[in-house]
Amino acid sequence: MIKRRLFLWSKLLLLTLFFLFAFTREWPPFDDEYYRITQLVGLRQFDFFSWELSAFADKAEGILANSDAFLDESQRQQTVLDFLDLVRQVQQLDGQINQIYTDPTVTDPAAATAVLQTELAQKREEMAAIQPVAEAIVQDQVGQVLVDEGFGVLNQAWPPVMMRMTPLPSLLIVSPRDHIERIYGISLVPGLSTAEMDALETAIFEQLNLSALVVPIGGMGTYPAMIMETSSINWLAEVTSHEWSHHWLSFFPVGWNYGDPQVRIINETIASIFDQEIGSRVIERYYPEYVPPPAPATLPAQTAPTSPVEPPAFDFGAELAATRIHTEELLAMGDIEGAEAYMEAQRQVFLQNGYGIRKLNQAYFAFHGAYAAVPGATGSDPTGPMLLDIQASVDSPREFMETVAPITTFADLEEIWNEVVVLENQ
Numbered sequence: 063m064i065k066r067r068l069f070l071w072s073k074l075l076l077l078t079l080f081f082l083f084a085f086t087r088e089w090p091p092f093d094d095e096y097y098r099i100t101q102l103v104g105l106r107q108f109d110f111f112s113w114e115l116s117a118f119a120d121k122a123e124g125i126l127a128n129s130d131a132f133l134d135e136s137q138r139q140q141t142v143l144d145f146l147d148l149v150r151q152v153q154q155l156d157g158q159i160n161q162i163y164t165d166p167t168v169t170d171p172a173a174a175t176a177v178l179q180t181e182l183a184q185k186r187e188e189m190a191a192i193q194p195v196a197e198a199i200v201q202d203q204v205g206q207v208l209v210d211e212g213f214g215v216l217n218q219a220w221p222p223v224m225m226r227m228t229p230l231p232s233l234l235i236v237s238p239r240d241h242i243e244r245i246y247g248i249s250l251v252p253g254l255s256t257a258e259m260d261a262l263e264t265a266i267f268e269q270l271n272l273s274a275l276v277v278p279i280g281g282m283g284t285y286p287a288m289i290m291e292t293s294s295i296n297w298l299a300e301v302t303s304h305e306w307s308h309h310w311l312s313f314f315p316v317g318w319n320y321g322d323p324q325v326r327i328i329n330e331t332i333a334s335i336f337d338q339e340i341g342s343r344v345i346e347r348y349y350p351e352y353v354p355p356p357a358p359a360t361l362p363a364q365t366a367p368t369s370p371v372e373p374p375a376f377d378f379g380a381e382l383a384a385t386r387i388h389t390e391e392l393l394a395m396g397d398i399e400g401a402e403a404y405m406e407a408q409r410q411v412f413l414q415n416g417y418g419i420r421k422l423n424q425a426y427f428a429f430h431g432a433y434a435a436v437p438g439a440t441g442s443d444p445t446g447p448m449l450l451d452i453q454a455s456v457d458s459p460r461e462f463m464e465t466v467a468p469i470t471t472f473a474d475l476e477e478i479w480n481e482v483v484v485l486e487n488q
Contacts, residue, residue, distance in 0.1 A: 095270060099236060099246060102265050106258070108231035108249035110284070117226050117286050120194060138199045139348060142295065145196035148189045149227075150293035155182040193227065201225060204302050207343045212460035213310065221309050224286035225302050229253070230279055231288075236266060237273045237428040239398050242390065243323055244428040250276065256420070263421065275425035283308035295349050300341030307333040307340075307463070314467035324472045330432045331449050332466050339459050376415040381408075386427050386441030393424075448475060451483045 100107065133141065159178050163171045205219035213219055229252040236246040259276040266274035280301050282288040287305030292298050311317035311329060319325040345352050385408045392401035402423065409422040419426070431443065449466065456462045465482060469475050 095272075096246060098270060099234075099248065099266060102262060102269070103234065103248055103250065106250050106254065106262075108251050110249070113228070113288075114284065117228075117284075120226065121224060121286055123194070133195075133199075135348075138203075141192060142196045142199050143349075145189065145192050146293045146295055146298070148185055148192075149291050152182065152185045152189060153291070153293065155185065197225060197227065200298060200302060203344055203348045204299065204306065204340065207340055207347060208303075208306070211340070211343075211458060219306075221306075221313075223302065223306050224309075225281075225289045225305060226286045227289045227291050227298075230282065230290045232259070232276050233279050233429070234262065235275050235277060235425040235429040237424040239271060239273050239402075239424060240396070241393055242386075242424045242427045242431065244326070244425075244432070245272075249282075260421075263425075273424035273428075275421055275423060275429065277426075277429050281305045283312075285309060295352055296341070296345055296354070299344040299349075300337045303340035303344070304333045304337035307336045310463065311467065316467055316469040319470050322471075325470065327432045327443070327445050328449070328466070328469055328472070328475055331446050332463070334433050335449055335453050336459060336463065378412070378415070378417055381412070383441050385422075386431070389424075389427070390441060445472070445475065448479045448483075452479060455482050 155178055159175045159182065162168055162175050162178075165171075168174050201223040205223040208214065208219040208223070209217055231249040231252055232254060234246070234248040234250055235244055236248075237243055238245065254276065263274040263276060266272050280290045280297075281304060283305050287302070287309070289298065289301055289305065292301075308317070308329070311332065312320075316325060316329050316332065320329050342353075385405065389401045389405055392398075392404060405422045405426075409419050412419050412422070427441070431441070452465060453462050456465055465478060466475075469478065
């Protein structure tokens, strides 16, 4: 009991240190270009300071209350699942209300949604009542798996797993038009309409000659981590692990150099690989009924077709990778307008095949290309395959993280890949 209480206080101390670090770090310089972007953003910029104050107070209260300690494992599991079911109900009610408000045949949407609004408020209250306990349970479950994988101190994950489910800010990504690179990322208040997003992107394009895109995010590595409200325990376990990996990496060179575009891609790809392993272990251990079914076995090839050959299914990842590669070729030749026209034509192709990309531009690839674990927006970038090769060549998630933690440049990644993958296979 004394050891647990000491660790609870250590959580509070670390929470305080992360909070202070978050608001004393170096921010991008307020040069003319960045200042003009922030002027266009205006009051739509997300207020991290207020959010951190609120999250800090809630987490401190939850740590001291320690309510989840009095539940057995089956009660802990059910508490989390009940909470996620409430999230599902809230999301459904939100969807019904939004549908009524966008229906031109409804003359008085406030009256038409009055009952739904009351029910929504009640469900929100029920969510708020059990959210701290449910979050604490998921934090402990992810933390225990991390301890088992060697990331523990005194049988507790270090740094402690801390997350808060919350409406997430969207992210304004800005790239030059003549090449693909994330040069600015500004968090915006949640709930912006599509029209507001498009107007901001257009203003940056027309006034600053830059490519811009407002994108949704699923999590953010603040401390506590921001996690999107979800009804999926699989996704929650994965994204909680993802954001924790950023917290762990922040103590190492690959985290210190996150501002470098190449290192950011490496960092995010490491987290995307790591979260798959840890998230799946959490589900297997605590929610086995939610383990995804195994992939269907591949049928043996037939010597001769018994029916007409059907055209291959549309491969989104391959088509997106090809799109980025050709876009970069056009940009390298200086054909900016041609590249942008090509991306728009490709967006229509994706739309016709069921992939509703709102806007496909340089900023789109600058954002999505940072997650190189899955082929697609990264084009021919070797970062993802190299890191996956390293993961396959080591024995554990801990060894993988320790192997890649010293990276400060892409050259470092190449050197590690050669040592771990190439030389060991010779």
